[in-house]
Amino acid sequence: MPTFRAPRGTRDLLPEERAAFRRLESIAADLARRYGYREIETPMFEDAALFERGVGTATDVVEKELFRIARRTEEGESWALRPEPTAGIVRAYVEHGMQTWPQPVRLTMTGPMFRHDRPQAGRFRQFWQFDIEAIGDPGPAIDAEIIELGRTFYRLAGLDDVQVLLNSIGDGACRPAYIEALIAYFEPHADRLPALERDRLHRNPLRLLDSKDPAMAELNAAAPRITDHLCAACAAHFAAVREHLDALGIGYRLEPGLVRGLDYYTRTAFEFFIPGREGGQQALGGGGRYDGLVELLGGRPTPGIGLGLGLDRVILALQADGAARTSDGSNAAPVAVVVGADPAATAVRLKVATDLRAAGIAARADLGRRKLGKQVESAAKDRAHFVVIIGDELADGNVQLKDLEAGSQQLVALDDLARKLVSGDRTHRHGGGDL
Numbered sequence: 001m002p003t004f005r006a007p008r009g010t011r012d013l014l015p016e017e018r019a020a021f022r023r024l025e026s027i028a029a030d031l032a033r034r035y036g037y038r039e040i041e042t043p044m045f046e047d048a049a050l051f052e053r054g055v056g057t058a059t060d061v062v063e064k065e066l067f068r069i070a071r072r073t074e075e076g077e078s079w080a081l082r083p084e085p086t087a088g089i090v091r092a093y094v095e096h097g098m099q100t101w102p103q104p105v106r107l108t109m110t111g112p113m114f115r116h117d118r119p120q121a122g123r124f125r126q127f128w129q130f131d132i133e134a135i136g137d138p139g140p141a142i143d144a145e146i147i148e149l150g151r152t153f154y155r156l157a158g159l160d161d162v163q164v165l166l167n168s169i170g171d172g173a174c175r176p177a178y179i180e181a182l183i184a185y186f187e188p189h190a191d192r193l194p195a196l197e198r199d200r201l202h203r204n205p206l207r208l209l210d211s212k213d214p215a216m217a218e219l220n221a222a223a224p225r226i227t228d229h230l231c232a233a234c235a236a237h238f239a240a241v242r243e244h245l246d247a248l249g250i251g252y253r254l255e256p257g258l259v260r261g262l263d264y265y266t267r268t269a270f271e272f273f274i275p276g277r278e279g280g281q282q283a284l285g286g287g288g289r290y291d292g293l294v295e296l297l298g299g300r301p302t303p304g305i306g307l308g309l310g311l312d313r314v315i316l317a318l319q320a321d322g323a324a325r326t327s328d329g330s331n332a333a334p335v336a337v338v339v340g341a342d343p344a345a346t347a348v349r350l351k352v353a354t355d356l357r358a359a360g361i362a363a364r365a366d367l368g369r370r371k372l373g374k375q376v377e378s379a380a381k382d383r384a385h386f387v388v389i390i391g392d393e394l395a396d397g398n399v400q401l402k403d404l405e406a407g408s409q410q411l412v413a414l415d416d417l418a419r420k421l422v423s424g425d426r427t428h429r430h431g432g433g434d435l
């Protein structure tokens, strides 16, 4: 028999870790709702051309990391698993005519993304993102609002000292001249460039700036800065974003080398880091403005801005901090376990538990054929509040109700059982502060 394992770069989220993710998802959902974002769900795979066009063919994400699906349809269409959410959401915006809705259209989605990268700590082939997109607002105020939303998410998650790195990467008016200046700067050093960077010099020179290769650090430090090449409109936009952040009391660090990995960004670009952990794969999240993307994907020219926060890295950061706040606070312990004096009489236990569940109570029956003592023992191990003991009293319509926490026991009419359990559990919770 072969032994199977989760594919390289993926992992199972066992109940405890899944609960930690669930907690982040509910913080995300609550935050998105409060800021006026409505949920959207797009397919996990799309026409590969959507990512090639939307994200850019000269990006790592498409060039090296796209999970292409081998099968091709008769029309020659090919698919790829989504490496990021924005292209799919903008595709949906165009496809469903959302430009006729009140603008901006504020959308949110949380789910898995796929990148066929070399797996390492904090870098998975399937990872989860909390995503926010505001399509149809040119900013600058909303840029600051979205950055503030991201900061608030981390604070609620339990990471208090997350830092914002901020840059503007210009637009179609000023970036081409900057790119020329950048190529002119790097060209005389071409033979010093690592192979990958030399290869990128003409295809995607911006990416040289955030190269992880230590050989690039010195060259990059002296490279021309995009913020010195912004056109008047981009410079004014960038200044206004910073003013709005200042007004909100959000600190940030200007990072002229921050260019983001995807082609569609314009103007505002930002990433979130834990101070001291700004290295290559450590970004907790990031985002930026994409004023050309809607048009690039076939819609009317429409500005937009978005944010993608990696949930896996938040969990890792919480674990690294030794934070206990990884659980979602839900109590998986049953309120009641139905046990029986007659080990063989499983049907009646199952029926009583089914009726309790129908009444909204977290109840399970012990369906094993163990002795009563063993059944009670395992209910206690599961931290059940009550055990319902089915015995001879059932002939008169009664059962024994044992309160494991109070250590008391009473005879209760079966008809009255659900009410007793609800009020008993509620009194206990409010009194005992178990939550």
Ligand code: AMP
Binding pocket: 084, 115, 117, 122, 123, 124, 125, 126, 127, 128, 129, 261, 283, 284, 285, 286, 287, 308, 309, 310, 311, 312, 313
């Ligand atoms: P990006 O669009 O590449 O900036 O990704 C946004 C966020 O998603 C990053 O800041 C990370 O937190 C997270 N992320 C990106 N790629 C991965 C990956 N391979 N594994 C885990 N998290 C990732």
